Amino acid sequence: MTVAIVLLALLGSAWLLAVIEGWMATGRLSPAAPLFRGLAHLGRESIVPRSPDRVFFEAAPVLLLVVAVLGMAVLPLAPDLIIADLGTGALFVNAALAYVLVAVIMAGWGPDGAYGMIGGWRFLGQLIAYSMLIVMPITAVAMRAESLVNTAIVGSQAGLWNIVYQPLGFVLFYIAAMALAFRAPFDLPSAEGELGGGVDAEYTGVRLAVLRLARLTLVVTLASATTVFYLGGWHGPLLPPSAWSLIKTLAVAVSMLLVGHYLPRIREANLMRWCWVLGIPLALLNIIIVGLLILVVP
Amino acid sequence: MTSLPPINTTGSRQRQARFALLQKWVSRAFARDLSCLIVPGQDVALAHGLNVSATGMRVSASPRDANVLLIVGGLSEKMGEVAAVLYAQMPRPRTIIVLGGTTPSSLPGADVSAGLSQEALADAVGRLKRALAEGAFAASAENFDASVLHVQIEYVCPMHPEVVQNEPGSCPKCGMDLVAREAGEQTPEGGHDHEHHHDHEHQSQDHDHDHDHDHDHSNEHSNEHSNEHSNEHQPEHAHENAGTEYTCPMHPEIVRDEPGSCPKCGMDLVVREDGEDEGHSEHEHSSHDHGEHEHGGHDHGGHDHGASGFMSMIEVTKDLPRSADGLQMDWLEVPFGPVFPGLPGGLKLTLTLDGDGVTEGQATSLVGVTSEGENIEESEEMDAETFIGYLSAAIPLAPVSYRLLVCLAIEQAAGLEDDSANAGARTGALERERIASHLGWLAQLGRQLGFAWLTQRAATLQLQVREANRDSLAALEPALHKLTIRLGRTPLLKSRLKGVGLLPTDSFGLRGPVARAADEGGDAWARLWQRLAEISASLDLIKSGGEPELPVLRDVGDVSGTGEATVDTPRGEARLSLKLERGHVKSYELDTACSQHIGLVPKLVEGQELGDALLAVGSLDLSPWEVTS
């Protein structure tokens, strides 16, 4: 039952994001467009490139989808609305998201095309840098909750949300989450203007439908993680807990899409430099500050 | 077009009988989900005043995601071939809309053709939707076939690019399995990676003719990688009268009469000519600039005479070019364009990539205009009006400027005085086109940078400016001003553009905004602001000048003479000198800014990251149509 509810929420959110994406692209709000698009993809021919690494080519979109869903499985929508409340939930989110990298590299290598290949390896550099900015802010969050259990992390924010308690961590995590979802302005692996679609370039038909769904689901999962770690999860007045979780998740996800709409793509050299030179020291600073706060403030 | 031709189907007819209801829905979905790939490019569609997304179609970046091939205007022969390749890459069901031109002979007939206007486009899309909803699964599907798609497959050795055969087999030099590639495809020196064989923009990789040879073949042969096999291919080195010996590449003391594997290391033995002296290969080896030859002699013996098992990595890497970081890696030659979302349509950029860095690059135009006509034949001789029409149609990104250029040149040839009455209107039209063109460049910049807001905003403004009169232009001024302010405030934009596309200080032949921005820093950021400044300057000129009007040639009659004119087109000065004979253009010579600028590309891209290189090329605002050939 819980599984069904969470999956339904995930699917619904992905649909909503697709609608908003369409609205940003064409200026029209058409709720049915994503459904028709999906259906059309199913009917379309799904081309296999000439000499693909078939295993990787087929597995990559599915792996991406599975990873995004697995990440969602340990994130609570409400105190008891969680598929698996693991003892190491916060770490598990990381572990699942690390396989986004694997899926993207597979998608880049599989079709045997130059654009995809460059896109895949670009993402390797990008993710090695930015997964640090996922792990380190989560460390600070877990420090405050004194637990890696996600429900306990939400519980620790009952009085004060982490976005107020550790704003630096939130900013870093939010940026890193966008980089991990490789959406604009961090869409270097799938840049249309630079790589003609990059890792997405060779996918068609059903495979493309799965890939698109996976990428949207990934955004939802990351937004949900942001909600759980920084925005107090299900806490909120009046509305039921799960409604608050959903509202916050969708707000974060939509904000991620909107930010990309209004920003140019980041330059690759800067993407790396800012992360290693600026981001990681700041993340360490965040851990120190939170540590001091925990010790000083009772 | 009253009777609609059947749309090419998914090619899976067995679905038909079974899923009738599903089919109906899928057909409907096809009709609702149109995504088009514009040939030659989105910039051209915008310059023609087409607002494609207003018709409900998405604009796709790659043929894989498109189902409508939207051809805007006439295509040159080369572009026609490119269009055929793109069409072949689109997943079925796929359709073609041709606007204002004829269908290239390389493509099957257009599903819908219409005139070159927004209304015609909207109408065409409507017709296409109806046709798709009804006939997406029509039984009369035919496989698409075109001569450009027939690629001859030849087999090359991954290690020895000079070994080319028509049939699969193994390399006579090293015994490796040969790899399939398309005939005519260039392999970078020593390139043994499999990745550069196909690239979806250009190389005809068509699913109608599945050339799946690479894989099947290597699977087939990888297990029978035996000595017998390599022995069959010893044409150059195995002299028939020389007794053949087999030796281990690692253990020269092992010498056998028959092929087999080395008792010491298990490696396959390699052929060695009887009495071959080691000194020969030793000598050969010392010519390489690498320091360690202690053991290399044996490797080389194997290499030269058909080693089947062992291959020296030093041997492989020594000829590879060195990257900036000193590692010798494979370089990929990757084509970008001529239909590429980040570049103007018709411009083909060939970059040699070292990972994500560009080591060298070259730009060519597939749609360039002819620079000169010498002694045009009687039959092809053009009267003045036809010539104006020809030149302005050949340059869709700045038709007004070239129309004005021809008018001025012909009028001068005819000996007419400067026309002060029309000057204001002509300047107005030129400046209006400058604004529109710069906005088009901004939209293109947005596309390249993935900056969706800029693309949409600039495209909207361009469509509005294109046909605007003086008053409506004045009314647009606040919007244009706001765009400028907004760009100044956009985070990441400065860090993205600053220092990119820096022209060498000794570059000459710069014209137009590129030349004017050279003093301000000479990078993409300076060029952006130069163009923004020109937009407001042009706006001021229009406000103080006359109503913009399309330049019309004054009556020149049947005069003869020579004339020369210069017009500051949006991309820089263009010069035209022509010879008029009895009112007909006898010969002409055209010199444009873009022909000069395209030569800057190799210097601009060299040593840059891929993103920066593309941005640098984009910041020049190259119009491939104006590149003279």
Add this chain to the structure above:
Amino acid sequence: MYAQAFFVAVFGLAAIGFGVVVFRTSSMMRSALALLFSMTAVGCLFLAMQTEFLGVLQIMMMATEMSIMAIFMVMFMMDPGGLGGMDMSHQKRFSIGAGVSAAVVAIAVALLSDWGPAAEQVVDAQAQTRALGMELLGRSMMIFETAGITILTAMIAATAVSIPVKKLASKDGKEASE
């Protein structure tokens, strides 16, 4: 108990299977990713043995580690796509002998030793994580700190070794800092 045995067996087999694939495929990408999935299976094996923290950590760390492995494979192999079907091994018989004898000896020890009574239950994941933290930052702190310093030293050393000798312009030693 039987469920646990089942999962241990399944993930153990998966780890071994992917481990074999590592050295049997000629595509370097497949080789690297097979190693990754072998490591992931080992992580799942940890999970099956109720060692949650280590399992999740293993699964997480190996994804990045093996992806880096993959790019180095592509960089440093002559035929990364495996299209040439070339053999990249030597002293096969000796290696097989060594591998088999190592495995046989270890298996023999495993089978023949008297392991005594095995623990039936362990504490849950949360308590485990807590206890591990206490161990790391208490009794074993010195060892842990030493490991940390060693990693730092290795990172610096690797970066220093891998940047070009002549011009020190290339500042990003990021490939070596993982």
Add this chain to the structure above:
Amino acid sequence: MTMILILALVTGAILFGIGVYGALSQTNLVMIMMGVELMLAGAMVNLVAFWRFLHPEAYSGQMFVLVVMTVMALEMAVGFGVAIARFRAKGSVEMEEAEDLKG
């Protein structure tokens, strides 16, 4: 329970054996590192099994696994550092061509 312990130990032993084979048979430095990684993975499986089934109260067992993971990361860092340096200098990371390392 002892049955599961032995199952895990056998798994670890086989992984170690595959690793030994790989490390010895491969000619490329990166492939050799893969063999070493597999050997370490086999060791880790054993360590975890010992902790779980023999001494679940002693967390130094788990800590030891962490140290092994550290060693794996170290091996990667140093190995690739050396690989890059060697490739830069000699153009090869093939062991067959590393004759200069012979005593």
